[in-house]
Amino acid sequence: MMGLCNIAMTTLLLTLIAVIDSVLSMEQLESMPGLEVMPKPLMKSSAHFHHIFKRGNGTAGRRRAMVTGISHMLHANSTLLPKDCDNRCLGRVQSRRLREFLRSSAAVKRRSVFSGITTTDHVWLNKQKIINWFVTIPVTETADDDVQYVRVVPDTGSFFTWFQCKPCNNCYPQRWPIFDTTSEKNRQTFFYISDENHDPFCRNLRNSIYGLDTVNGYCRYRAYYLDGTVSIGSVAGDSFRFHELGGDNYLIYQRMIFGCGFHNRWATNTGIGGVLGLGMNMGLSLPEQAAHYVGASFAFCLPIAGSAEGSGWFVMGDDGIPAPGQEGYQGINFPAGGRGWLIYLDAVDMMVGGAPVHLPQGVFDINPNTQDGGLVIDSGFTISTLTPEAYHIFRDAYREAVRPTLGEVKFGGKLGLDSCWDLTNIEIDKLELPNIGYILRNGLTLQIGRIASYFTYYTSSGRPVLCLPFSEFGIYSIFGGYSMQQMSLGFDRPNNRMVWKNDVCSMS
Numbered sequence: 001m002m003g004l005c006n007i008a009m010t011t012l013l014l015t016l017i018a019v020i021d022s023v024l025s026m027e028q029l030e031s032m033p034g035l036e037v038m039p040k041p042l043m044k045s046s047a048h049f050h051h052i053f054k055r056g057n058g059t060a061g062r063r064r065a066m067v068t069g070i071s072h073m074l075h076a077n078s079t080l081l082p083k084d085c086d087n088r089c090l091g092r093v094q095s096r097r098l099r100e101f102l103r104s105s106a107a108v109k110r111r112s113v114f115s116g117i118t119t120t121d122h123v124w125l126n127k128q129k130i131i132n133w134f135v136t137i138p139v140t141e142t143a144d145d146d147v148q149y150v151r152v153v154p155d156t157g158s159f160f161t162w163f164q165c166k167p168c169n170n171c172y173p174q175r176w177p178i179f180d181t182t183s184e185k186n187r188q189t190f191f192y193i194s195d196e197n198h199d200p201f202c203r204n205l206r207n208s209i210y211g212l213d214t215v216n217g218y219c220r221y222r223a224y225y226l227d228g229t230v231s232i233g234s235v236a237g238d239s240f241r242f243h244e245l246g247g248d249n250y251l252i253y254q255r256m257i258f259g260c261g262f263h264n265r266w267a268t269n270t271g272i273g274g275v276l277g278l279g280m281n282m283g284l285s286l287p288e289q290a291a292h293y294v295g296a297s298f299a300f301c302l303p304i305a306g307s308a309e310g311s312g313w314f315v316m317g318d319d320g321i322p323a324p325g326q327e328g329y330q331g332i333n334f335p336a337g338g339r340g341w342l343i344y345l346d347a348v349d350m351m352v353g354g355a356p357v358h359l360p361q362g363v364f365d366i367n368p369n370t371q372d373g374g375l376v377i378d379s380g381f382t383i384s385t386l387t388p389e390a391y392h393i394f395r396d397a398y399r400e401a402v403r404p405t406l407g408e409v410k411f412g413g414k415l416g417l418d419s420c421w422d423l424t425n426i427e428i429d430k431l432e433l434p435n436i437g438y439i440l441r442n443g444l445t446l447q448i449g450r451i452a453s454y455f456t457y458y459t460s461s462g463r464p465v466l467c468l469p470f471s472e473f474g475i476y477s478i479f480g481g482y483s484m485q486q487m488s489l490g491f492d493r494p495n496n497r498m499v500w501k502n503d504v505c506s507m508s
Contacts (some may be wrong), residue, residue, distance in 0.1 A: 009172075134152060332346055333496055487503070
């Protein structure tokens with residue numbers, strides 16, 4: 001991609017665009033314990049740049065990448081320079097390159113990008129049914145198909161992206177190849193982040209819940225999750241490729257920063273490679289890193305469990321988010337307060353069968369003193385939860401509504417579900433169940449789709465079971481991924497609101 005940068009020219013670029021904060025030597029990288037190093041030139045900053053490929057035309061795309069990238073701003077012996085170009089000539093050329101870079105960045109801001117979302121199969125762990133969704137991201141700087149891919153869970157409840165990497169000291173079984181940091185496919189683009197010159201990404205990460213002390217000047221992270229999943233590793237970067245929304249191009253975002261997990265544990269055996277952090281905090285999440293080009297907004301639709309590959313979608317970019325009233329979308333502003341990286345739904349009540357259940361006033365409010373409470377939108381948490389004072393009222397209202405059809409509750413189920421019924425001799429497709437959802441502060445109702453309003457599985461003896469897909473949780477309430485199935489959700493950061501449309505994963 002590009003060679004090591006001349007220090008004087010790096011200083012000049014810092015003066016012009018103030019984006020490079022760290023320089024990493026090969027000697028430092030080679031001294032890092034437990035990491036194999038390919039003898040390659042590396043760019044060591046957490047600054048981001050883009051370029052564009054026309055699909056099927058990798059050569060032309062690479063030529064354009066060289067124009068919009070940073071390398072030809074820095075190389076005094078670039079082939080793009082006129083013959084015998086002196087320092088004054090070099091300054092003029094670099095100024096022109098900088099103007100081209102800034103113009104191209106402004107143009108990209110109008111181009112939202114997308115990737116597909118797929119569900120895992122129904123995986124059983126100790127006879128529990130586990131469902132996850134994943135985004136597939138090519139980690140590459142080319143338009144070729146022979147690239148490394150990572151599959152990561154879209155998680156609005158966290159703000160740091162990581163995935164398993166080789167050489168791995170302790171990795172869990174993964175369905176797809178683990179990202180190989182020594183692969184020839186990423187030889188010229190992969191790099192580790194050093195904190196030698198106080199890299200801003202490393203500094204912000206270290207001050208967050210994911211931060212660890214540096215080792216030999218290298219930035220590290222540690223990620224823990226409520227279900228027991230954990231990842232520990234080094235902070236790295238590479239190029240991510242996305243499809244242009246509404247166009248025929250690939251858009252390449254260079255130097256996207258993520259965690260390379262070398263010590264990992266996934267609480268369930270879904271075989272997914274890692275987590276795509278979508279929360280907002282200190283510029284660390286993927287949407288925040290892409291904000292310079294497309295804006296920090298994002299949207300997704302989680303397809304029905306068991307759908308065909310790519311049935312859902314993930315979009316980044318302000319222009320990819322419809323306004324309320326557009327294309328059937330509804331919207332509500334985010335509530336004030338809460339913990340900085342979490343995204344909240346401003347709800348006041350629940351409904352069963354179209355009627356409110358009359359939860360205690362303020363049950364979903366965020367405590368202004370402790371910032372606890374609220375209704376957290378967490379796509380990485382499978383089952384939706386309610387605090388005890390809300391859950392018991394909602395659960396009892398649902399039990400009462402289904403009593404004429406299903407009778408009394410037969411038993412508790414898996415995943416902490418305590419309202420389950422035997423479906424023997426009952427056809428689920430013909431079963432009339434009450435609709436459920438959230439009543440929002442602005443008077444609208446966010447109704448959970450029919451397929452997400454019940455949870456079914458089979459017992460060890462083959463008996464079909466239906467459960468209410470909510471559980472009790474004592475810290476705060478969670479609007480989880482299972483309840484989001486077939487719901488298009490958009491997170492409009494400039495306008496501080498969420499928009500949604502029910503029962504469809506269509507891109508229109």
